[in-house]
Amino acid sequence: MQDLCARLAYMSDVNLAALEEQAAASPSGKDKDRFPIANKMLEWAAVIQRPDESNSPLIRAVFAHELGKGAVRDDWAPELLVDLRKSRRWPTEFALKRILESAKGARDRQHSIERRLARAETVSVIDAGWRDKRIAAMRKCEGLAQDEAS
Numbered sequence: 001m002q003d004l005c006a007r008l009a010y011m012s013d014v015n016l017a018a019l020e021e022q023a024a025a026s027p028s029g030k031d032k033d034r035f036p037i038a039n040k041m042l043e044w045a046a047v048i049q050r051p052d053e054s055n056s057p058l059i060r061a062v063f064a065h066e067l068g069k070g071a072v073r074d075d076w077a078p079e080l081l082v083d084l085r086k087s088r089r090w091p092t093e094f095a096l097k098r099i100l101e102s103a104k105g106a107r108d109r110q111h112s113i114e115r116r117l118a119r120a121e122t123v124s125v126i127d128a129g130w131r132d133k134r135i136a137a138m139r140k141c142e143g144l145a146q147d148e149a150s
Helices: 002-007 013-025 038-048 057-064 066-073 077-087 093-118 125-149
Strands: none
Touching: 002 038, 013 038, 057 066, 057 077, 057 125, 066 077, 066 125, 077 093, 077 125, 093 125
């Protein structure tokens, strides 16, 4: 229970109350008389209020490692960050192949959008928003890699 409390410490009071309400409405066990397991609580908590990845030891460790630094250098860090947020595991070789495939598509899309912008062509609001989010994610990844290098 102490571990669960420590992992939920990032949540605001109102979001903790929302999590409490969800847990009360979703009892576990055969007789539905038990508190939900910690992993389920953490999943719900992440949906209610996503933890700041700068506080995640896993994410900090990955970006401190050559893997994360290489991802930043080679422009696939946003996709690595998405995978880490989702899986909460150090990427396996299989996961890295999937991440790199996803990153190739994302880089191609971003470059296409940027070429259209450079030619003063119209870019859809969806494409512009997607590009802005990817750039912001890349900056976050650069910050994570830089913080851990210091």
